[in-house]
Amino acid sequence: MTKVLIIGAGIGGLGAAIALGRRGVDVDVVELRENSGVLGVGINQPANSLRALRALGVLDEVLAAGFPYDRNSFYDWQGRLVVDCPSALGGDVPANTALSRSDLHRILIGAVEKAGVKVTHGTTLHDLHDTGDHVDVTLTDGKAETYDLVIGFDGQRSPLRRRLFGTEHEPVFTGYSVWRLTMPRPAEVTHTMLFQGDGTKAGVIPLSDDSMYLLHVTAEPGNPHIPADGMAEMLAERLAGYGGLIGELRDSVSGADGIVYSPLSEVLLPSPWFKGRTIVLGDAAHACAPHLTQGAGMALEDAVVLAEELSPTGRAVGASLQAFMERRCQRVKLVQDVSHQILFGEMAVTTETLPAAVAHMRETLPGQLRQVENFLNQAFWAAGP
Ligand SMILES: Cc1cc2nc3c(=O)[nH]c(=O)nc-3n(C[C@H](O)[C@H](O)[C@H](O)COP(=O)(O)OP(=O)(O)OC[C@H]3O[C@@H](n4cnc5c(N)ncnc54)[C@H](O)[C@@H]3O)c2cc1C
Structure with missing residues (x-):
């Protein structure tokens, strides 16, 4: 494996560029966006994602930029504590570290440059032809090149996935969306705090000593277009029923700039995610609801595991990609399924069922969360070569 093309310079594509570049592979990255800016939320x-970042050599920078924490606390919509769940993640690394997306991007770009990889913006795949021995590629900037492998980290709407597998695996809108806003961090926000409402959920996640982000998950049937200039008022309206901390924060939402509105869609491409010498990874293969905050972690794990599986010399590319699939499927499916269940379970809570739902959370959530976290905390390279 000497020459690889990566399509998409998001978190996963940059992770793969670093992992392969550090192993001496000649990597080209093409990115559709004209510049390398990212949206400013956290x-x-x-x-497990921090371990992948450690394998990429950037853990210390991520920890220095972010806010480490070790628990999730759950509250009702009035801000009354339901249950506090210390995390079962971590040990050799913090259980969680949240940071701004622009800091994560800056750190990954720095490592990409150190690994000698060039990212070309405003360019994408024009055409490819897999000969069995290599892939002949033409790009939209007119360049033609031959690669040993083409990797699509081109996001949940992945044109490469469509080219390889047709249109039957398009993202499915869940009916729910997330509103996010970076705000000053009140001293009490030292970990993820989630507030269950009737058919909505709000939360806060610390990002640094000074900042945190507010999130709100709402039902948005029909996936309406939300105009940027009305967003702050719409978010404030949707938070109307909340008291406690979220009620206090709501007052600073009206008139705020920088709200990021994300409709939530899911994709899970059946295995295998490759055809010949072309593979799709990250959100292109498995975009999930963000409720375990695992999407980027799964993309980064994909990147690290793929680089490991491509390393043994004398193994056919198809055998390496198959070995990769064996290490990824179960883990990705668990994240997908649990994230889906949490989203739909929380959104199904009504005013009438709220007291019972809260009692159920108190009883069952710590055990359920511990079980999932124990699984995710197992080394993701354990089954590797
Ligand atoms: C509301 C919300 C909150 C989230 N919170 C978290 C969290 O806290 N923790 C976490 O781990 N994950 C979280 N995620 C998930 C995470 O953002 C994604 O899983 C992750 O970004 C996937 O990385 P990726 O590289 O596969 O795709 P992307 O980050 O989507 O990157 C794809 C890249 O490909 C480029 N591209 C697209 N088409 C083309 C093309 N044709 N040619 C070239 N380039 C192209 C895009 O411009 C983009 O740069 C969250 C997601 C949402 C929606």
Whole structure:
């Protein structure tokens, strides 16, 4: 494996560029966006994702930029504590570290440059022809090149997935969306705090000593277009029933700039995610609801595991990609399924069922969360070569 093309310079594509570049592979990255800017909200990196970032050599920078924490607390819509769940993640790394997406991007870009990889913006795949021995590629900037492998980290709407597998695996809108806003961090926000409402959920996640982000998950049937200029008022309206901390924060939402509105869609491409010498990874293969904050972690794990599986010399590319699939399917499916269940379970709560739902959370949530976290905390390279 000497020459690889990566399509998409998001978190997963940059992760793969670093992992392969550090192993001496000649990597080209093409990115559709004209520049390398990212939307200014935050992202949590749970322990398994931090381990992938450690494998990429950037853990210390991520920890220095972010806010480590070790628990999730659950409240009702009035801000009354339901249950506090210390995390079962971590050990050798913090259980969680949240940081701004722009900081994570800056750190990954720095490592990409150190690994000697060039990212070309405003360019994408024009055509490819897999000869069995290699892939002949033409790009939209007119360049033609031959690669040993083409990797699509081109996001949940992945044109590469469509090219390889047709249109039957398009993202499915869940009916729900997330509103996010970076705000000053009140001293009490030292970990993820989630507030269950009737058919909605609000939350806060610390990002640094000074900042945190507010999130709100709402039902948005029909996936309406939300105009940027009305967003702050719409978010404030949707938070109307909340008291406690969220009620206090609501007053600073009206008139705020920088709200990011994300409809939630899911994709899970059946195995295998490759055809010949072309593979799709990250959100292109498995975009999930963000409720375990694992999407980028799964993309980064994909990147690290793929680089490991491509390393043994003398193994056919198809055998390496199959070995990769064996290490990824179960883990990705668990994240997909649990994230889906949490989203739909929380959104199904009504005014009438709220007291029972809260009692159920108190009883069952710590055990359920511990079970999932124990699984995710197992080394994701354990089954590797
Ligand atoms: C509301 C919300 C909150 C989330 N919170 C978290 C969290 O806290 N923790 C976490 O781990 N994950 C979180 N995620 C998930 C995470 O953002 C994604 O799983 C992750 O970004 C996937 O990385 P990726 O590289 O596969 O795809 P992307 O980040 O989507 O990157 C795809 C890249 O490909 C480019 N591209 C698209 N088409 C083409 C093309 N044709 N040619 C070239 N380039 C192209 C895009 O411009 C983009 O740069 C969240 C997601 C949402 C929606």
